[in-house]
Amino acid sequence: MSGSLAPSSLARLLGRWNPGAAPAYRELSDVVRLLVLDGRVPLDVALPSERSLSATLGISRTTVTAAYTALREQGFLSSGQGSRGRTCIPQPGPRGPGLTGAAGRAGSTGSGRSGLAGGSNLSGPPGLPVPDGLLDLAYASLPASGEVVHRAFAAALTELPALLPGFGYDALGVRPLREAIAARYTDNGVPTSPAQILVTSGAQHALNIVLRALASRADKVLVEHPSYPNALDAIRSAGCRPIPVSMPPAGRHPAESWDLDAMEATLRQQRPALAYVVPDFHNPTGRLMPDPQRRRLVRAAAASGTVLLVDETLRELNLDAVASTPLAAFSPAVVSIGSLSKSHWAGLRTGWIRAEESLITRFAAARTIMDLGGPVVEQLAAAHLVGALTEPLPARLGMLRENREVLMALLADHLPSWEAERPDGGLSVWCRLPSPASTAMAVIAPDFGLRLAAGPRFGIGGAFKYYLRVPFTLPPEELETAVLALRAAQDRLEAAPQLRRRPQALPVVAIA
Known part of the structure; x- marks a missing residue:
């Protein structure tokens, strides 16, 4: 919008802005900046003139001039004619x-x-x-785990010539990487074949594919509260409605790290299409869901017809070496997503979905609307990294x-x-x-x-x-x-x- 802000209106918004904890110009610029970020002072409006604002606030014009100068330097006020700069957001x-x-x-x-x-x-x-x-x-x-990642890319370059005769498009992902990921799940007690793996460009990409394939606009998606911001954004961007279930406060017994009573009640009453959970070192609390709670969650999701979508991106970062069972071990219907972003390097942009073969087929079809496959060299390097996680x-x-x-x-x-x-x-x-x-x-x-x-x-x-x-x-x-x-x-x-x-x-x- 455009227009101007009257000095009396700005004074009302400022309230008690000058308690004397810092120079007056600094406190004035700080509060105006927060009002702009707040949205209470709109963008692209002209602030009052220095003369009129100083008279309204009962302060010197020098103070207002210094405050406006600070706002211009910070990028919150344009350099307009005279003192009538317009509000903006810094680039x-x-x-x-x-x-x-x-x-x-x-x-x-x-x-x-x-x-x-x-x-x-x-x-x-x-x-x-x-x-x-x-x-x-x-x-x-x-x-990045520098030397390890570098060696993986060096090995990938030696393997690349064998793939060059092909087109390079692969919606499922290169087979060596799918085999390595499947073997990792199998070693962790979740028997998995390469046909149950779809390689993605990170866990966020994986989440968007699952949402596109399994959720419709206005569908409900259960989420922990708090939850990972990018996941919440993806759910909302898909037109779905996130249904939050609060995490218990800190200090609860580890066996009560999640409020399973509330989750079961929400699944039973709301019957969401999906439930997005981070049981392995939950982001942001860092909690680990105990196995008994995992069993209850799987049973409750099955009873409500809800697809359980499990984000395992942080699973490898087990600082206290506490054993836990992957949620997919409790039900073949669980959909798991993961990536190398936290364990190795976000710059790899390599993630995956693990699910039943019939779902992988649906995910691959949904994926081709977004892209036709990931970069081959990165996938070949990721295959080496997944196969040697212990290094x-x-x-x-x-x-x-x-x-x-x-x-x-x-x-x-x-x-x-x-x-x-x-x-x-x-x-x-x-x-x-x-x-x-x-x-x-x-x-x-x-x-x-x-x-x-x-x-x-x-x-x-x-x-x-x-x-x-x-x-x-x-x-x-x-x-x-x-x-x-x-x-x-x-x-x-x-x-x-x-x-x-x-x-x-x-x-x-x-x-x-």
Whole structure:
């Protein structure tokens, strides 16, 4: 939309914007920025003139000028004629001059006065390249297991000539990879043939294929609450209605990690077409579903006619070496999806679906609407990686165990008011904040050298504003920098509580 905002209207939206915790221009620019992100100040409207706003707020024109300058530098105000710039959302770009590292920002004063010019131009959505000096906590992913991945690609290149006479299209995936994945399932107690495997470009691609094949618009899909944001986005994009079932609070007995009574009741009453679950180191809580609960879930899904869709992307990241049975071992009707993104490297873009042969045929037909097959060299390399999972995993698990303990200790030392749930596995810690400040933390985080995924991205209807997911994928020294930055951001919010206003609609951004 276009138009202008009257100074009295902006003053009403600002409320009590200046508690004196930081320079007045900084507090004014911060609250206007949050109002834009909130949607309460629309995009492409002209803000009041400097003269009229200063008169309405009873502050100096110099203060308003400095606030507008900061908003322009941050990308929230266009450089229009005179002082009547128009509101906008910053576009991702390179770091501005004079930016210090994350450690310097984390060590700034509790009010968050980092001395950065345009620090918030670092706040582009996760999924875009991370500017230098910015720690990305929106991604729970690891760098490649370098030498192992490199060797796999070298071997793949030697095998490629044998496939060159063919067309290169294969909706099911190259046979060596399907054989390796099938053998992995068989070794884990789920007898599987290559005909029961369809190779995809990652687990997200697999989820979209299953949704296209098995769900119609307006169908219900049971989901855990919280759940993986990209899965929720895919379900909604398919026109389906996610039906959330809350996870029990932290501190429950491991045998009650999931609320099976509620899941059974929801399956019985709602009869959803699909149930999307992450029983193996649930994202974001890191919990592991016990086998007795798995049996109950399989029985309940069968009784309601619901297809149980199991995301096993994190299954290999079993930090405490607790034994569990794949859900597909309890029923041939279970559909399983997985990938190498978390265990090896997201850049491989290799995933799969494991299901009955009749379903694989349906999935292959649905897949050809999206693409005609994955890249061959990556699949050949993935076959070597799947066939030798034991090579990189012990070292990676050892590193992740150390990082988990480091992060838990740092959170206890520097953020004792946070309730951090110790994960059984996976890559992140799910934290409950002392106040509903998750979104505000994500908004101001770039000022402290961080990029965060706000808690409501993991839920439906604005839930989890008290929660934040913190990955432990960074090295210990960077985890310390990140936690100190989180503490500095919390201090700033405590000093300026008006910044906790929660945006009504979070931007849909990529989170891994």
